[in-house]
Amino acid sequence: MRSKPPLLLLDTRRPFEVVVLGVAVPLRPAEWKLLWALVQTPGQVVTYNALWHALWQEPLQEPGQIYAHASRLRAKLRQVHPLKHLADLIRTIPKRGIMLDARPNTIEIHSGCHRPSWVRNTHPAWYPTLEAQGF
16 A cells, blocks of 8 residues: 555556646646647657657647646646645746656556545645655
8 A cells, every 4th residue: 555645657548637746636638638748758868859749649739838838837836735846847948948847756657546545635734744755
């Protein structure tokens, strides 16, 4: 049994949320696709062309849209626990792409299993609870 939730949990049957440190965070479809593309190679830069193709299945048109989705994703991560610098997980590498700055062993990917009992819905009242658990 897991003593602490993983940093990130993605479930392919729940493409409308990511679980961050045990807290469910709702995502827009493009944000989930962006995060999905990044978790495939954590710690490595994913080029803007590859991200654009993952989001829209066509060649790169305008990287500004990728920046906007990455910015919204960072804002949602920041809401989970403002003191943990979770927004820093999504790093822009100028002129190259975006990187998920996380170790692979901190990420879990599920495919339709039951939602773990330790998953909570996003709510500011849980911030102290997360801090008490050592996050």
